[in-house]
Amino acid sequence: MIERSGLATILDHPSGAAGLAVVLLFIAIAIFAPFIAPYGPFEVVYNADQSVVRLAPPDGRTWFGTTNQGMDVFSQMVWGARVALLVGLLSAIGSVVLGTIIGLVSGYFGGWIDEILMRATDIAFGIPFLPFAMVVIAIARPSLVLVILLVVFFLWRTTARVVRAQVLSLKARPFVWAARAAGAGPARIIVHQILPNVLPLAFLYMAIGVQTGVMLEAALSFLGFGDPNVQSWGIMLNAAFRAGAMRSAWWWVLPPGLALSFFVIAVFMITRAYEERLNPQLRMI
């Protein structure tokens, strides 16, 4: 019900529909990456005489040219869509599930449970994400799982606060009293009465989480703290930056950067369209 009407609003909204189309395109690219990418993410392209095709500008064979190690930029960009979607989805789901549970429990039970959970949220709000994530990765060893966990750790706090505020207002409404008077226990009230009313907000924060998650992975990877075993847009930008491609090989810099920008902006447009439904004040006219 919620999803269907949500989808309809997004489609009614021109920029929301455009954003959705772009995201669907990226999903298709990610799913069919093995069929679209002519080369593997780390595969080196050779000339007929077995020499490596280094820093070749775009041509018929390598559409977006090659890197300084002779890897195909177009293929790397296609494979990068997989990493972006994986990181975006997992970190969004993880942070929203965690944040919603904390918000529900904190808001519904109140008292010392609320006190503890909200002080934990305050602590999370004081932590500067990029520097903190860099330290943790320097200690542990870069990996995609760690990056996702860090993003979850960074994102849950906003969802938790917003959901808690919503629960506090819902808790005082007559239908919750009625359920309690009818003998429903806390678990039943939370799941049946409160959760359905919190879900639209949770979906909104999930969409925001996809956008932030992809952006943070790209930022961390660009700084050299990404997983060296995968080919993401941020890792590509890091390699291009270190090789000085900004000066000499624009074809290596633009594809990952533009893919990242298009994806992030597209998700944002969907989020915005959905948010305008939840909060009509944001509407332009």
Added chain:
Amino acid sequence: MTGFARYFVRRLALMVFVVWAILTIIFVLFQLLPGDPTAIFIDANFSVEMIERQRELWGLNDPIGVQYLRYLKNMALFDFGDSFFQNEPVAAILFERTINTALMVVPALIISVVLGTIIGAVAGWRRGSRFEKVTVTTALLLHSAPSFFVGIIALMVFSYELGWLPAGGMVSLGGPEGFWETISSADYWQHLLLPCLVLVSREITGPILLLRGSMLDVKGSDFIDILRAKGLPERSIVAHAARNALLPLVTYIAVMTGLLFQGQVLLEIIFAWPGLGREMVTALGDLDYPVAQAALYLMALVILAMNFIADLTYGVIDPRVTYD
């Protein structure tokens, strides 16, 4: 005690608690680092006795509880010890880097707030106009685009392709030194222009969207109708409305300042700006732990202090907020 004084004390206690918690997290993190700090001397010509003496000097042989308490005391007093690599106290290094970050962030902040306020107020006042639509759409695009890629593009176009501006750094090699000499030199402003504009392109979106929104709220309120009924010129009514719409901005500026100081790692790397964020990346690469640890602490501290100020100003500037 008045309501505000009680709130002040409670809010201050909360900040102290969060600072302590974050310091503890940082302490645990750095305890987990592979090896101890003397590990970096292994490949150098250090003998076992010298390493032992160094351990003694840094107090690494003390029980963990003693180390923790000493750490808390040192952090509270901003006594960060010496850098492993640069022969200087950490506090002196970080002080200089923080000033450098401020030299990029503060001009961007001022431009963003002043310009963003004006643009946002006009957009909100002319609701439904073409100007409003273009402004809001542009602001939303800039707000959601990855600003570090915007920085890379700016550098590629204006420094490498067109050669109009220097390609990074805060001043040229052998350029001005010291605070006053730096900020009064044309060299610094040339280096500042590009990173500053990139930063503005993102940060200006906040004030624009905020002012537009609060202007819409104010526009619908009764006192505007009264002013209009009094026959005041439109220009004067806008000024009255803008003053009231500015309230939420004050809080926003405090939060924004806190975020700006920690969020500039990316732009400082791209533009080779010798600030706090870049120092932190370098320190982690060099295993220069005292520097990394203190930098993380300082960034958290700025965020917390600014959030504290934001929460307090909220009540001071808006008499409708009560604390009872």
